[in-house]
Amino acid sequence: MYLCVLDHIHQMFEGMGVPLWLTMLGRLVFPIFLFLAADSFHYTHDRLAYLRRHGNVCLMNNAFSTFFIIGIYICSWDLLAKGLRDKSYKELIQGLGLFLFPILSSIPIVVLAGILETPHANPIVVQIVAFILSLVPSILIAEGSFMMVILGLLFYIFRTNRMAQIIVLAVISVIAYLFDPTTVQ
Incomplete structure:
Protein backbone atom coordinates (compact mmCIF):
# COMPACT_ATOMS: atom_id res chain seq x y z
CA MET A 1 0.00 0.00 0.00
CA TYR A 2 2.90 2.34 0.73
CA LEU A 3 4.25 1.87 -2.77
CA CYS A 4 0.78 2.60 -4.16
CA VAL A 5 0.72 5.87 -2.21
CA LEU A 6 4.10 6.80 -3.72
CA ASP A 7 2.67 6.25 -7.20
CA HIS A 8 -0.34 8.44 -6.41
CA ILE A 9 1.90 11.16 -4.97
CA HIS A 10 3.85 11.21 -8.22
CA GLN A 11 0.65 11.38 -10.28
CA MET A 12 -0.74 14.25 -8.23
CA PHE A 13 2.42 16.33 -7.94
CA GLU A 14 4.40 15.45 -11.07
CA GLY A 15 4.17 19.04 -12.31
CA MET A 16 5.79 20.22 -9.09
CA GLY A 17 8.93 18.18 -9.71
CA VAL A 18 8.20 15.02 -7.73
CA PRO A 19 10.82 12.47 -8.86
CA LEU A 20 9.95 9.75 -11.37
CA TRP A 21 11.30 6.98 -9.12
CA LEU A 22 8.20 7.33 -6.92
CA THR A 23 5.96 6.12 -9.72
CA MET A 24 8.48 3.48 -10.75
CA LEU A 25 8.27 1.94 -7.28
CA GLY A 26 4.49 2.35 -7.24
CA ARG A 27 4.01 0.50 -10.52
CA ILE A 32 0.72 -7.79 -6.97
CA PHE A 33 -2.88 -6.70 -6.39
CA LEU A 34 -3.93 -8.62 -9.52
CA PHE A 35 -2.19 -11.75 -8.27
CA LEU A 36 -3.88 -11.44 -4.88
CA ALA A 37 -7.29 -10.77 -6.45
CA ALA A 38 -7.02 -13.82 -8.74
CA ASP A 39 -5.81 -16.03 -5.91
CA SER A 40 -8.49 -14.85 -3.49
CA PHE A 41 -11.16 -15.33 -6.16
CA HIS A 42 -10.12 -18.99 -6.33
CA TYR A 43 -10.50 -19.44 -2.57
CA THR A 44 -13.70 -17.49 -1.99
CA HIS A 45 -16.76 -19.57 -1.15
CA ASP A 46 -19.21 -17.08 -2.69
CA ARG A 47 -18.04 -15.64 -6.00
CA LEU A 48 -21.16 -13.55 -6.50
CA ALA A 49 -20.62 -11.82 -3.14
CA TYR A 50 -16.98 -11.30 -4.09
CA LEU A 51 -18.03 -9.57 -7.32
CA ARG A 52 -20.68 -7.53 -5.52
CA ARG A 53 -18.01 -6.12 -3.21
CA HIS A 54 -16.41 -4.50 -6.22
CA GLY A 55 -19.81 -3.30 -7.45
CA ASN A 56 -20.17 -0.91 -4.50
CA VAL A 57 -17.84 1.56 -6.18
CA CYS A 58 -17.95 3.22 -9.56
CA LEU A 59 -16.49 0.80 -12.06
CA MET A 60 -14.75 3.34 -14.25
CA ASN A 61 -10.97 3.75 -14.25
CA ASN A 62 -9.98 2.27 -10.92
CA ALA A 63 -8.47 -0.99 -9.77
CA PHE A 64 -11.85 -2.31 -8.67
CA SER A 65 -13.14 -2.20 -12.25
CA THR A 66 -10.22 -4.36 -13.30
CA PHE A 67 -10.79 -6.79 -10.41
CA PHE A 68 -14.48 -6.98 -11.30
CA ILE A 69 -13.80 -7.72 -14.96
CA ILE A 70 -11.15 -10.28 -14.04
CA GLY A 71 -13.75 -11.95 -11.81
CA ILE A 72 -16.14 -12.12 -14.76
CA TYR A 73 -13.44 -13.69 -16.93
CA ILE A 74 -12.48 -16.16 -14.20
CA CYS A 75 -16.11 -17.29 -13.98
CA SER A 76 -16.18 -17.52 -17.77
CA TRP A 77 -12.97 -19.58 -17.81
CA ASP A 78 -14.31 -21.99 -15.20
CA LEU A 79 -17.64 -22.39 -17.02
CA LEU A 80 -15.90 -23.00 -20.36
CA ALA A 81 -13.48 -25.51 -18.80
CA LYS A 82 -16.31 -27.33 -17.01
CA TYR A 89 -23.47 -27.00 -24.00
CA LYS A 90 -25.34 -24.99 -21.36
CA GLU A 91 -22.13 -24.22 -19.46
CA LEU A 92 -20.24 -23.53 -22.69
CA ILE A 93 -22.88 -21.00 -23.77
CA GLN A 94 -22.93 -19.39 -20.30
CA GLY A 95 -19.11 -19.20 -20.31
CA LEU A 96 -19.08 -17.65 -23.76
CA GLY A 97 -21.78 -15.16 -22.72
CA LEU A 98 -19.76 -14.10 -19.68
CA PHE A 99 -16.64 -13.82 -21.82
CA LEU A 100 -18.41 -11.51 -24.28
CA PHE A 101 -20.16 -9.37 -21.64
CA PRO A 102 -17.27 -6.93 -20.87
CA ILE A 103 -16.55 -6.67 -24.60
CA LEU A 104 -20.16 -6.08 -25.67
CA SER A 105 -20.75 -3.68 -22.79
CA SER A 106 -18.08 -1.50 -24.38
CA ILE A 107 -20.35 -0.70 -27.33
CA PRO A 108 -22.67 1.62 -25.36
CA ILE A 109 -19.61 3.21 -23.77
CA VAL A 110 -18.21 4.12 -27.16
CA VAL A 111 -21.60 5.50 -28.25
CA LEU A 112 -22.24 7.40 -25.02
CA ALA A 113 -18.69 8.75 -24.95
CA GLY A 114 -19.51 10.47 -28.24
CA ILE A 115 -22.13 12.50 -26.35
CA LEU A 116 -19.42 13.72 -23.98
CA GLU A 117 -17.39 14.95 -26.95
CA VAL A 126 -23.02 14.90 -19.58
CA GLN A 127 -23.27 14.14 -15.85
CA ILE A 128 -25.94 11.49 -16.42
CA VAL A 129 -23.89 9.87 -19.20
CA ALA A 130 -20.73 9.95 -17.08
CA PHE A 131 -22.63 8.30 -14.21
CA ILE A 132 -23.97 5.56 -16.50
CA LEU A 133 -20.48 4.96 -17.90
CA SER A 134 -19.12 4.55 -14.38
CA LEU A 135 -21.53 1.66 -13.76
CA VAL A 136 -20.80 -0.37 -16.88
CA PRO A 137 -18.07 -3.02 -16.56
CA SER A 138 -16.12 -2.47 -19.75
CA ILE A 139 -12.78 -3.84 -20.78
CA LEU A 140 -12.11 -0.50 -22.52
CA ILE A 141 -12.02 1.51 -19.32
CA ALA A 142 -10.41 -0.99 -16.96
CA GLU A 143 -7.42 0.50 -15.20
CA GLY A 144 -4.20 -0.65 -16.78
CA SER A 145 -6.02 -1.55 -20.02
CA PHE A 146 -7.14 -4.95 -21.17
CA MET A 147 -3.54 -6.17 -20.70
CA MET A 148 -3.96 -6.09 -16.93
CA VAL A 149 -7.26 -7.98 -17.24
CA ILE A 150 -5.42 -10.65 -19.24
CA LEU A 151 -2.65 -10.70 -16.63
CA GLY A 152 -5.13 -11.23 -13.80
CA LEU A 153 -6.88 -14.03 -15.68
CA LEU A 154 -3.57 -15.71 -16.49
CA PHE A 155 -2.54 -15.44 -12.83
CA TYR A 156 -5.71 -17.39 -12.07
CA ILE A 157 -5.24 -19.96 -14.84
CA PHE A 158 -1.64 -20.65 -13.80
CA ARG A 159 -2.27 -20.39 -10.05
CA THR A 160 -0.64 -23.77 -9.42
CA ASN A 161 2.48 -22.96 -11.45
CA ARG A 162 4.47 -20.02 -10.06
CA MET A 163 7.09 -20.20 -12.82
CA ALA A 164 4.37 -19.85 -15.47
CA GLN A 165 2.98 -16.86 -13.56
CA ILE A 166 6.40 -15.21 -13.52
CA ILE A 167 6.83 -15.82 -17.25
CA VAL A 168 3.34 -14.43 -17.96
CA LEU A 169 4.13 -11.34 -15.88
CA ALA A 170 7.39 -10.79 -17.78
CA VAL A 171 5.81 -11.27 -21.21
CA ILE A 172 2.83 -9.01 -20.50
CA SER A 173 5.11 -6.37 -18.99
CA VAL A 174 7.21 -6.31 -22.16
CA ILE A 175 4.11 -6.19 -24.38
CA ALA A 176 2.56 -3.40 -22.30
CA TYR A 177 5.81 -1.43 -22.43
CA LEU A 178 6.09 -1.84 -26.20
CA PHE A 179 2.52 -0.58 -26.74
CA ASP A 180 2.69 2.33 -24.30
CA PRO A 181 5.75 2.76 -22.09
CA THR A 182 4.02 5.46 -20.01
CA THR A 183 1.28 3.15 -18.73
CA VAL A 184 3.19 0.04 -17.71
CA GLN A 185 1.72 -1.14 -14.46
Missing part, protein backbone atom coordinates in the same frame (compact mmCIF):
# COMPACT_ATOMS: atom_id res chain seq x y z
CA LEU A 28 5.12 -2.72 -8.83
CA VAL A 29 1.90 -2.76 -6.82
CA PHE A 30 -0.80 -3.34 -9.43
CA PRO A 31 0.46 -6.75 -10.62
CA GLY A 83 -18.46 -27.27 -20.15
CA LEU A 84 -15.66 -28.80 -22.20
CA ARG A 85 -14.87 -31.38 -19.52
CA ASP A 86 -18.52 -32.39 -18.98
CA LYS A 87 -19.57 -31.80 -22.61
CA SER A 88 -22.24 -29.41 -21.35
CA THR A 118 -20.24 17.07 -28.33
CA PRO A 119 -19.15 20.72 -28.04
CA HIS A 120 -22.55 22.04 -26.92
CA ALA A 121 -23.65 19.12 -24.74
CA ASN A 122 -26.04 19.88 -21.90
CA PRO A 123 -24.04 19.64 -18.62
CA ILE A 124 -26.82 17.63 -16.96
CA VAL A 125 -26.81 15.12 -19.84
Whole structure:
Protein backbone atom coordinates (compact mmCIF):
# COMPACT_ATOMS: atom_id res chain seq x y z
CA MET A 1 0.00 0.00 0.00
CA TYR A 2 2.90 2.34 0.73
CA LEU A 3 4.25 1.87 -2.77
CA CYS A 4 0.78 2.60 -4.16
CA VAL A 5 0.72 5.87 -2.21
CA LEU A 6 4.10 6.80 -3.72
CA ASP A 7 2.67 6.25 -7.20
CA HIS A 8 -0.34 8.44 -6.41
CA ILE A 9 1.90 11.16 -4.97
CA HIS A 10 3.85 11.21 -8.22
CA GLN A 11 0.65 11.38 -10.28
CA MET A 12 -0.74 14.25 -8.23
CA PHE A 13 2.42 16.33 -7.94
CA GLU A 14 4.40 15.45 -11.07
CA GLY A 15 4.17 19.04 -12.31
CA MET A 16 5.79 20.22 -9.09
CA GLY A 17 8.93 18.18 -9.71
CA VAL A 18 8.20 15.02 -7.73
CA PRO A 19 10.82 12.47 -8.86
CA LEU A 20 9.95 9.75 -11.37
CA TRP A 21 11.30 6.98 -9.12
CA LEU A 22 8.20 7.33 -6.92
CA THR A 23 5.96 6.12 -9.72
CA MET A 24 8.48 3.48 -10.75
CA LEU A 25 8.27 1.94 -7.28
CA GLY A 26 4.49 2.35 -7.24
CA ARG A 27 4.01 0.50 -10.52
CA LEU A 28 5.12 -2.72 -8.83
CA VAL A 29 1.90 -2.76 -6.82
CA PHE A 30 -0.80 -3.34 -9.43
CA PRO A 31 0.46 -6.75 -10.62
CA ILE A 32 0.72 -7.79 -6.97
CA PHE A 33 -2.88 -6.70 -6.39
CA LEU A 34 -3.93 -8.62 -9.52
CA PHE A 35 -2.19 -11.75 -8.27
CA LEU A 36 -3.88 -11.44 -4.88
CA ALA A 37 -7.29 -10.77 -6.45
CA ALA A 38 -7.02 -13.82 -8.74
CA ASP A 39 -5.81 -16.03 -5.91
CA SER A 40 -8.49 -14.85 -3.49
CA PHE A 41 -11.16 -15.33 -6.16
CA HIS A 42 -10.12 -18.99 -6.33
CA TYR A 43 -10.50 -19.44 -2.57
CA THR A 44 -13.70 -17.49 -1.99
CA HIS A 45 -16.76 -19.57 -1.15
CA ASP A 46 -19.21 -17.08 -2.69
CA ARG A 47 -18.04 -15.64 -6.00
CA LEU A 48 -21.16 -13.55 -6.50
CA ALA A 49 -20.62 -11.82 -3.14
CA TYR A 50 -16.98 -11.30 -4.09
CA LEU A 51 -18.03 -9.57 -7.32
CA ARG A 52 -20.68 -7.53 -5.52
CA ARG A 53 -18.01 -6.12 -3.21
CA HIS A 54 -16.41 -4.50 -6.22
CA GLY A 55 -19.81 -3.30 -7.45
CA ASN A 56 -20.17 -0.91 -4.50
CA VAL A 57 -17.84 1.56 -6.18
CA CYS A 58 -17.95 3.22 -9.56
CA LEU A 59 -16.49 0.80 -12.06
CA MET A 60 -14.75 3.34 -14.25
CA ASN A 61 -10.97 3.75 -14.25
CA ASN A 62 -9.98 2.27 -10.92
CA ALA A 63 -8.47 -0.99 -9.77
CA PHE A 64 -11.85 -2.31 -8.67
CA SER A 65 -13.14 -2.20 -12.25
CA THR A 66 -10.22 -4.36 -13.30
CA PHE A 67 -10.79 -6.79 -10.41
CA PHE A 68 -14.48 -6.98 -11.30
CA ILE A 69 -13.80 -7.72 -14.96
CA ILE A 70 -11.15 -10.28 -14.04
CA GLY A 71 -13.75 -11.95 -11.81
CA ILE A 72 -16.14 -12.12 -14.76
CA TYR A 73 -13.44 -13.69 -16.93
CA ILE A 74 -12.48 -16.16 -14.20
CA CYS A 75 -16.11 -17.29 -13.98
CA SER A 76 -16.18 -17.52 -17.77
CA TRP A 77 -12.97 -19.58 -17.81
CA ASP A 78 -14.31 -21.99 -15.20
CA LEU A 79 -17.64 -22.39 -17.02
CA LEU A 80 -15.90 -23.00 -20.36
CA ALA A 81 -13.48 -25.51 -18.80
CA LYS A 82 -16.31 -27.33 -17.01
CA GLY A 83 -18.46 -27.27 -20.15
CA LEU A 84 -15.66 -28.80 -22.20
CA ARG A 85 -14.87 -31.38 -19.52
CA ASP A 86 -18.52 -32.39 -18.98
CA LYS A 87 -19.57 -31.80 -22.61
CA SER A 88 -22.24 -29.41 -21.35
CA TYR A 89 -23.47 -27.00 -24.00
CA LYS A 90 -25.34 -24.99 -21.36
CA GLU A 91 -22.13 -24.22 -19.46
CA LEU A 92 -20.24 -23.53 -22.69
CA ILE A 93 -22.88 -21.00 -23.77
CA GLN A 94 -22.93 -19.39 -20.30
CA GLY A 95 -19.11 -19.20 -20.31
CA LEU A 96 -19.08 -17.65 -23.76
CA GLY A 97 -21.78 -15.16 -22.72
CA LEU A 98 -19.76 -14.10 -19.68
CA PHE A 99 -16.64 -13.82 -21.82
CA LEU A 100 -18.41 -11.51 -24.28
CA PHE A 101 -20.16 -9.37 -21.64
CA PRO A 102 -17.27 -6.93 -20.87
CA ILE A 103 -16.55 -6.67 -24.60
CA LEU A 104 -20.16 -6.08 -25.67
CA SER A 105 -20.75 -3.68 -22.79
CA SER A 106 -18.08 -1.50 -24.38
CA ILE A 107 -20.35 -0.70 -27.33
CA PRO A 108 -22.67 1.62 -25.36
CA ILE A 109 -19.61 3.21 -23.77
CA VAL A 110 -18.21 4.12 -27.16
CA VAL A 111 -21.60 5.50 -28.25
CA LEU A 112 -22.24 7.40 -25.02
CA ALA A 113 -18.69 8.75 -24.95
CA GLY A 114 -19.51 10.47 -28.24
CA ILE A 115 -22.13 12.50 -26.35
CA LEU A 116 -19.42 13.72 -23.98
CA GLU A 117 -17.39 14.95 -26.95
CA THR A 118 -20.24 17.07 -28.33
CA PRO A 119 -19.15 20.72 -28.04
CA HIS A 120 -22.55 22.04 -26.92
CA ALA A 121 -23.65 19.12 -24.74
CA ASN A 122 -26.04 19.88 -21.90
CA PRO A 123 -24.04 19.64 -18.62
CA ILE A 124 -26.82 17.63 -16.96
CA VAL A 125 -26.81 15.12 -19.84
CA VAL A 126 -23.02 14.90 -19.58
CA GLN A 127 -23.27 14.14 -15.85
CA ILE A 128 -25.94 11.49 -16.42
CA VAL A 129 -23.89 9.87 -19.20
CA ALA A 130 -20.73 9.95 -17.08
CA PHE A 131 -22.63 8.30 -14.21
CA ILE A 132 -23.97 5.56 -16.50
CA LEU A 133 -20.48 4.96 -17.90
CA SER A 134 -19.12 4.55 -14.38
CA LEU A 135 -21.53 1.66 -13.76
CA VAL A 136 -20.80 -0.37 -16.88
CA PRO A 137 -18.07 -3.02 -16.56
CA SER A 138 -16.12 -2.47 -19.75
CA ILE A 139 -12.78 -3.84 -20.78
CA LEU A 140 -12.11 -0.50 -22.52
CA ILE A 141 -12.02 1.51 -19.32
CA ALA A 142 -10.41 -0.99 -16.96
CA GLU A 143 -7.42 0.50 -15.20
CA GLY A 144 -4.20 -0.65 -16.78
CA SER A 145 -6.02 -1.55 -20.02
CA PHE A 146 -7.14 -4.95 -21.17
CA MET A 147 -3.54 -6.17 -20.70
CA MET A 148 -3.96 -6.09 -16.93
CA VAL A 149 -7.26 -7.98 -17.24
CA ILE A 150 -5.42 -10.65 -19.24
CA LEU A 151 -2.65 -10.70 -16.63
CA GLY A 152 -5.13 -11.23 -13.80
CA LEU A 153 -6.88 -14.03 -15.68
CA LEU A 154 -3.57 -15.71 -16.49
CA PHE A 155 -2.54 -15.44 -12.83
CA TYR A 156 -5.71 -17.39 -12.07
CA ILE A 157 -5.24 -19.96 -14.84
CA PHE A 158 -1.64 -20.65 -13.80
CA ARG A 159 -2.27 -20.39 -10.05
CA THR A 160 -0.64 -23.77 -9.42
CA ASN A 161 2.48 -22.96 -11.45
CA ARG A 162 4.47 -20.02 -10.06
CA MET A 163 7.09 -20.20 -12.82
CA ALA A 164 4.37 -19.85 -15.47
CA GLN A 165 2.98 -16.86 -13.56
CA ILE A 166 6.40 -15.21 -13.52
CA ILE A 167 6.83 -15.82 -17.25
CA VAL A 168 3.34 -14.43 -17.96
CA LEU A 169 4.13 -11.34 -15.88
CA ALA A 170 7.39 -10.79 -17.78
CA VAL A 171 5.81 -11.27 -21.21
CA ILE A 172 2.83 -9.01 -20.50
CA SER A 173 5.11 -6.37 -18.99
CA VAL A 174 7.21 -6.31 -22.16
CA ILE A 175 4.11 -6.19 -24.38
CA ALA A 176 2.56 -3.40 -22.30
CA TYR A 177 5.81 -1.43 -22.43
CA LEU A 178 6.09 -1.84 -26.20
CA PHE A 179 2.52 -0.58 -26.74
CA ASP A 180 2.69 2.33 -24.30
CA PRO A 181 5.75 2.76 -22.09
CA THR A 182 4.02 5.46 -20.01
CA THR A 183 1.28 3.15 -18.73
CA VAL A 184 3.19 0.04 -17.71
CA GLN A 185 1.72 -1.14 -14.46
